Amino acid sequence: MSRLGPLFDTLRAQNRRALIPYLVAGDPDEALTVPLMHSLVAAGADIIEVGVPFSDPMSEGPTIQKGHERALEGGTSLLSTLALVKQFRETNSETPLVLMGYANPLERKGYAAVADACAEAGIDGLITVDLPPEEVADMNTELQRRNIDNIFLISPTTSDERIVTITAQASGFIYYVALKGVTGAGHLDTDAVEAHLATIREHTDLPVAVGFGIKDANTAATVAGCADAVVVGSALVDLVAKDLIAGGSHDSAISGAQSLISSIRNGVNLATSN
Amino acid sequence: MTIDINPDLYAQVPDEHGRYGIYGGKFVAETLMSALAELEALYNHLKDDPVFLREFDLDLAHYVGRPSPLYEAARWSDMIGGARIYLKREDLNHTGAHKVNNTIGQALLAKYMGKKRVIAETGAGQHGVASATVAARLGLECHVFMGAEDVKRQSLNVYRMKLLGAQVVPVTSGSKTLKDAMNxxxxxxxxxxDNTFYIIGTVAGPHPYPMLVRDFQSVIGREARAQSLAMTGKLPDALVACVGGGSNAIGLFHPFLSDNEVAMYGVEAGGKGVETGEHAAPLSAGIPGVLHGNRTYLMQDENGQIMHTHSVSAGLDYPGVGPEHSWLKDIGRVNYVDATDTEALAAFHRVTRIEGIMPALETAHALAYAEKLAAEMTPDQHIIVNLSGRGDKDILTVAEIDGIDLGAS
Structure with missing residues (x-):
């Protein structure tokens, strides 16, 4: 059973917004991933989005692309990502985990086998960037059988008609891509985000998370004013990378990530404190 | 070989979802779905519109120089001593390759959509040059993405694009070749x-691209079919074309698909030999998967990561292939074979010396296979090879391989 629905019910009852950090599994090596995940939870993460490394991550900006490349150099795959998730679950059975990745690694292993492995590892939802509603039916069937949420992306270019189609198939939450562009781009227009979210909410009661372009406490606070959840990806991946390139240890990468996530947590909380 | 396939089948692909059997589709991020829908709606409207088709035909006639000749390579055929070989001379098109047929068509679509900026990916640089050319002609801003590795080995084409006013963007991620340029x-x-039209250079990418690129390139096969009947009184016994993404091959093959007596051979880049793993032959040695918006045969590892490819020709150095080729392979209509770097280079030199026609290294793969095929056939039979591009762009690569210092650097 997915942990996403109950979590959002609780948060709504408390008038809180969820904070969702994104990391690439195995970036820069597999030893960092599980300790980093635990530290993100300690710093205030409600859900963790775990990126599955792929050789051709078409929707990622340079920062996350490099994260994928570092993880692939270390040999991280879909299956080893799920092994890391299992390891995380040994001491955390509460925090919802969402896999974010691309279709081909799923196709290669077979949708049913992937859904089985996700259920076994304790995954709550899947976001597959290049499986739009037109192509996702077979995967979705497998996920639904195992009570794993399929999380759809909605973008600034999605028509009202498509919003209806997408929300009819979606569960868990909706992921609103805040800008036309790749991850980590810098041109977030919060007024436009607010307007689009209002349109989406006309068609669904599902929680709406907003990602792409949220870098710090300020942008997070603004977005949390209208969203149910805020996703932070490139800023975290960049910080981990910089620290390690500068010769930092895993410990300093973890403490850097914790202070970033704590500060964004405060930003998110500000949105609902008055 | 005998083929027994219902000829009506070919008119039924792609289906309304952009599928060729299990291949094709629209595997892209949500942000692009509305742009694809808009393009699909426009193209479905224009593809039978006499005004649009007349504009396309006039451009092909007066700007590209079509029809391209069908030429009997008499000395080469005599040397081989088997089937007669005819070359479909796409190398004589403006800009030197078949690529321009498609960029003319897509630039017209961009014009109808009111887009002022076009982008393109390129491997060998032929599609980049063809895109920069139509952009210059229509006064459009043009950005061409090219793998950093290819920028090095195709420096002549890079300079041509710059002369035409395009901005060439070197891509340094991944394997720094065509696949990364497409990413x-x-x-x-x-x-x-909002303001950009993406001119995809081959029959890959998300629907409707594989369909519309096929339709624009099919002028090659329509002309070749009529020319063959006029020159020899019959259809060819076989067709041969090189396959990277596969646009020149589908352009030649498509109008002949219902002619069951015409055998077809798509020649992939065998690189250092398919058995070495260093090649770019997904139809010969790949597995179906999803990349760049469509499901097709891919070179990938057991984890679904796309593998690095190798070919002496930048234009064939791609781990995927157009989805219609994947389908044609599975139903057995087209035979997919390969030619190695060494075989292609030998054919490059041979055809240059015997026919006075210097082919592109991509095309040389088709010529290498055609030579083997013709030798097994008889002089009363004939083969059409798509001479998809000319080799001027490759002379620095060939000189380097042959150990000749041109003193250029």
Missing amino acids: EALRDWVTNV
Whole structure:
């Protein structure tokens, strides 16, 4: 059973917004991933989005692309990502985990086998960037059988008609891509985000998370004013990378990530404190 | 070989979902779905519109120089002593390759959509040059994404694009070749989708691209079919074309698909030999998967990561292939074979010396296989090879391989 629905019910009852950090599994090596995940939870993460490394991550900006490349150099795959998730679950059975990745690694292993492995590892939802509603039916069937949420992306270019189609198939939450562009781009227009979210909410009661372009406490606070959840990806991946390139240890990468996530947590909380 | 396939089958692909059997589709991020829908609606409207088709035909006639000749390579055929070989001279097109047929068509679509900015990916640089050319002619801003590795080995084409006013963007991610250039072009398109038309250079990418590129390139096969009947009184016994993404091959093959007596051979880049793993032959040695918006045969590892490819020709150095080729392979209509770097280079030299026609290294793969095929056939039979491009762009590569210092650097 997915942990996403109950979590959002609780948060709504408390008038809180969820904070969702994104990391690439195995970036820069597999030893960092599980300790980093635990530290993100300690710093205030409600859900963790775990990126599955792929050789051709078409929707990622340079920062996350490099994260994928570092993880692939270390040999991280879909299956080893799920092994890391299992390891995380040994001491955390509460925090919802969402896999974010691309279709081909799923196709290669077979949708049913992937859904089985996700259920076994304790995954709550899947976001597959290049499986739009037109192509996702077979995967979705497998996920639904195992009570794993399929999380759809909605973008600034999605028509009202498509919003209806997408929300009819979606569960868990909706992921609103805040800008036309790749991850980590810098041109977030919060007024436009607010307007689009209002349109989406006309068609669904599902929680709406907003990602792409949220870098710090300020942008997070603004977005949390209208969203149910805020996703932070490139800023975290960049910080981990910089620290390690500068010769930092895993410990300093973890403490850097914790202070970033704590500060964004405060930003998110500000949105609902008055 | 005998083929027994219902000829009506070919008119039924792609279906309304852009599928060729299990292949094709629209595997892209949500942000691009509305742009694809808009393009599909426009193209479905224009493809039978006499005004649009007349504009396309006039451009092909007066700007590209069509029809391209069908030429009997008499000395080469005599040397081989088997089937007669005819060359479909796409190398004589403006800009030197078949690529321009498609860029003319897509530039017209961009014009109808009112887009002022076009982007393209390129491997050998032929599609980049063809895109920069139509952009210059229509006064459009043009950005061409090209793998950093290819920028090095195709420096002549890089300079041609710059002369034409295009901005060439070297791509340094991944394997720094065509596949990475396509990733980067898709990223640009996601960012600038409102004002930008993406001119995809081959029969790959998300629907409707494989369909519309096929339709624009099919002028090759329509002409070749009529020319064959006029010159020899019959259809060819076999067709041969090189396959990277596969646009020149589908352009030649498509109008002949219902002619069951015409055998077809798509020649992939065998690189250092398919058995070495260092090649670019997904139809010969790949597995179906999803990349760049479509499901097709791919070179990938057991984890679904796309593998690095190798070919002496930048234009064939791609781990995927157009989805219609994957389908044609599975139903057995087209035979997919390969030619190695060494075989292609030998054919490059041979055809240059015997016929006075210097082929592109991509095309040389088709010529290498055609030579083997013709030798097994008889002089009363004939083969049409798509001479998809000319080799001027490759002379620095060939000189380097042959150990000749041109003193250029």
